[in-house]
Amino acid sequence: MMTSSFVLMTFAICELIIAVGPSELLRIGAIDVDGHFSFHPADLASVSSDFGMLKSPEKPLAVFQPSSTEDVARLVRTAYGSATAFPVSARGHGHSINGQAAVGRNGVVVEMNHRESGTPEPLVRPEEMYVDVWGGELWVDVLTKTLEHGLAPKSWTDYLYLSVGGTLSNAGISGQAFHHGPQISNVLELDVVTGKGEVMRCSEEENTRLFHGVLGGLGQFGIITRARISLEPAPQRVRWIRVLYSSFKVFTEDQEYLISMHGQLKFDYVEGFVIVDEGLVNNWRSSFFSPRNPVKISSVSSNGSVLYCLEITKNYHDSDSETVDQEIEVLMKKLNFIPTSVFTTDLQYVDFLDRVHKAELKLRSKNLWEVPHPWLNLFVPKSRISDFDKGVFKGILGNKTSGPILIYPMNKDKWDERSSAVTPDEEVFYLVALLRSALTDGEETQKLEYLKDQNRKILEFCEQAKINVKQYLPHHETQEEWVDHFGDKWDRFRSMKAEFDPRHILATGQRIFRNPS
Ligand code: FAD
Missing domain, CATH: 3.30.465.10 (Uridine Diphospho-n-acetylenolpyruvylglucosamine Reductase; domain 3)
Structure with a gap:
């Protein structure tokens, strides 16, 4: 066992010498850091894939587990000062979809979340x-x-x-x-x-x-x-409420009304999701409909049409448990959901925030977490969200979705225009998150190629219908697409790259700029 891992490590180091040259290797090896460089195949493999599982894993040359800011700086200075600069990518938890934290075979991954590195x-x-x-x-x-x-x-x-x-x-x-x-x-x-x-x-x-x-x-x-x-x-408790709508217009009117409220009397969280098939009511993002609150879609939906679920919460402290009911009653009176479709639960704040992890554990136990995730996240301008509904939710998706589809609006004035994040040019825009999982031995509609093809059709539909969507967690293939993505922000983005990362060392997995020079 010792011998085989020694051979593998020797092999990895030889690869490193060939790729970056002996002088660069000596420089990496000589960097005075408190953290740890690993060339071990298991460490290289563990950072070479991501949550999306859409790209073939490509092992980096080395993994660096830093213990301080100065450690990171020393590695980057070496990469920057080398005759042939080599890429360096920070990896958080590897929950990207399209290899954004990957670095390629000539680079070093900085494993920012390595627990033992001090x-x-x-x-x-x-x-x-x-x-x-x-x-x-x-x-x-x-x-x-x-x-x-x-x-x-x-x-x-x-x-x-x-x-x-x-x-x-x-x-x-x-x-x-x-x-x-x-x-x-x-x-x-x-x-x-x-x-x-x-x-x-x-x-x-x-x-x-x-x-x-x-x-x-x-x-x-x-x-x-x-x-x-x-x-x-921190609030102590959360009242978590879900209500259903059959009209998209009424659903979005209520969502937009709720996000326009900013005083004391408002909900603290506003999201929603789309239900195109009955299976989704009990999917991994919506488990609380059952078993305490079983719901039969047929009881609220006619002829299997699309339903929309508004999800809202009110935070409170134990000492406010009397008044919270009255506040919620006042707020709910303004909404126009299907009256028989109210589902309520009450839990600790921490359990609400950590809700998706519980779903993760369930999916892991069924081997359904580590599967390909062809996720597509779009910001859709408010003025075109009903066209998106007609074309995508009631059109392209058909009646099987293979995962949750979130939809909720946000206020653009809460985003600082000086940040690099890109959003549509309207005061209110929606996140539409198609969070689908692909199964190799599932039905045709659950296969990776089918879902990727649907994503392509959705993007094409938006382009043809001139719905100016922006991708969130963006993935683009060409620089032309990136220029289009950033729009007015592109010139500043490019000039900042020239100033702060002139040799294109960092986060090359995003594929925005050409490789290191
Ligand atoms: P990684 O995938 O490791 O890195 C992402 C990018 O950031 C890479 O380019 C990497 O190089 C760069 N990077 C990482 N660390 C640093 C750093 N310290 N400094 C500079 N650059 C760095 N997003 C939401 O906004 N809302 C959600 O509700 C949400 N839910 C999610 C649920 C799940 C199950 C998953 C898998 C993802 C979800 N995301 C959500 C997406 C998530 O925000 C992105 O995947 C994001 O990239 C964070 O993941 P990560 O920390 O694993 O980063």
Whole structure:
């Protein structure tokens, strides 16, 4: 056993010598770091695939498990200063879909979430209402730490086993975004290692251009090693309510009304999903309809048509349990859902935030988690959402979806235009998230090629119908598509790349710029 792993490691090191040349290898080996370089095949394999499982895994030359910002900076300085620059990609938790955290066979993956590498623990400052966290920290661990002080971040993703650096490189959205904005709107300060290996502290006051550019910047300008996240007093409990609609117009009117409320009397979370087949009522994102609240779609839907489920929550403290009922009653009176379709549950705040993990455990137990995920996330302008409904939910999708389809609106004024994140040019836009899983031995409609083809048809439909969607967690093949994606933001994005990562070392898996030079 020892011998075979020694042979494999020797083989990996030889590969490294051939690819980057003996001088670069000597330079990597000589970098004075506290963290750890691994060339072990098992470590290389563990970072070569992602949640999407859509690309053939390609092993990097080395995995680096840093223990500090300076460690990351030393590696990047070496890559930048080498005769032939080599790519370096931060990997959060590898929950990308299209290889965005991959680095290719000539590069080094920085495993930001390696537990044993001695990276700093989250540091909560209760008086200042913020927490300082390592860029590879998972949000679930940030929550655990802040709750010790009765505090919590304000804006979330639906799933907490994602890294801080990974979601801040995109946006980080969930049902709180209508009110608090995405996670990138709730960051006070960052430490960033640029593509030249410089460590830069940035915020609204200091290195402002880099601060906004890195937020939503798809890892192109620097590796986030520390983020200062704004906190609020953590609620103790959550009333979680779902109601159904058969009219898309009424459903979206109610969603838009709810996200226009910002005072004390409002729901704290607004999401929703589309139900095109009965199976979906009890899918992994909607388990609470059963067994305590069994629902027969036939009882609320005529002739198997599409249904829409509004999902809302009200946070509260134990001491407010009397008034919460009255507040919810007042809020619900303004909504026009199917009266017999109210499903309510009540749980601890932490259990609500961590809800998708429970679904993950169930799917893992059935071997249905580690399967290909041809996910497609789109921001759709409000003015065209009903055209999207007709063309996609009631058209292209047919009556089988192979996974949840989320839909919820957000307010553009909660997004900072100076960030690199791209959204449609309208005051309100919707996230439509087609979160499908492919099965090799399933029906035709569950196969990967079928689902990928549907995604292509959806994008084509939007183009032909001139619905100006923007991809969230974007994946584009050509630079022309990227230029189109960024629109007005492209010139700034390109000039920041030239300034902060001139040799194109960082996050090459996004495939926005040509390879390192
Ligand atoms: P990775 O996949 O490891 O990295 C993503 C990109 O960010 C790569 O380009 C990488 O190089 C770069 N990167 C990673 N760390 C850093 C860093 N420290 N500094 C600079 N760049 C870095 N997103 C939402 O917004 N809302 C949701 O509700 C949501 N739910 C999800 C549920 C599931 C089950 C999954 C699989 C994903 C979900 N996502 C959601 C998407 C998620 O936000 C992205 O996948 C995101 O990339 C975070 O994943 P990660 O930390 O694993 O990053």
